[in-house]
Amino acid sequence: MDNPSIVVSDVLDSAFEALLSDGLATFNQQMAGYHDRRPLAVELRDPATGQVLGGVSARTSLGLLFIDLFYLPDSLRGSGLGARLLQACEDEGRRRGCRSAVLYTLNFQAPGFYEKHGWQRFGEIPCDPEGSSRIFMSKAL
Numbered sequence: 001m002d003n004p005s006i007v008v009s010d011v012l013d014s015a016f017e018a019l020l021s022d023g024l025a026t027f028n029q030q031m032a033g034y035h036d037r038r039p040l041a042v043e044l045r046d047p048a049t050g051q052v053l054g055g056v057s058a059r060t061s062l063g064l065l066f067i068d069l070f071y072l073p074d075s076l077r078g079s080g081l082g083a084r085l086l087q088a089c090e091d092e093g094r095r096r097g098c099r100s101a102v103l104y105t106l107n108f109q110a111p112g113f114y115e116k117h118g119w120q121r122f123g124e125i126p127c128d129p130e131g132s133s134r135i136f137m138s139k140a141l
Contacts, residue, residue, distance in 0.1 A: 028062065037061035038096065042089045044072070044081060054081075056089045065093030065141065067103035070110070086117055094141050104136045111135045 021037070029035040040058040045051065054072040058065060067089065072082050093101055103119070105111050111121070114137050123136040 042085050056085050058089055060093055060096045060098050063099050065098040065101035098141050101139045101141055104134050107133045
């Protein structure tokens with residue numbers, strides 16, 4: 001192969017993501033003896049319209065649940081739905097054989113919510129805007 005070029009972009013092409021995912025799956029299969037990475041979606045839907053209102057996107061792999069994104073509109077916060085979504089995500093992680101879970105949140109988002117549900121901080125990194133930080137959390141499942 002000639003000198004490969006490096007291209008930086010803000011577009012995530014599906015073929016690019018598939019190449020990375022497949023490559024890591026093959027490597028993990030070789031190293032761990034199996035590949036079990038799976039996406040996980042926990043959707044909150046309006047019963048009348050079926051429209052997705054919020055939810056959790058996550059993934060499971062090699063005994064770990066990774067929570068990537070968690071969103072509820074302001075009008076539904078404090079209703080108990082967030083706790084139910086988180087519980088459903090954790091329960092599915094357990095069903096898939098995960099022993100632990102990890103996520104990160106911002107200090108102005110929901111660290112207290114997660115702590116209330118048994119999550120523990122294991123790291124914090126300052127970020128923008130000034131005074132903000134990313135808080136890394138884990139929970140034994």
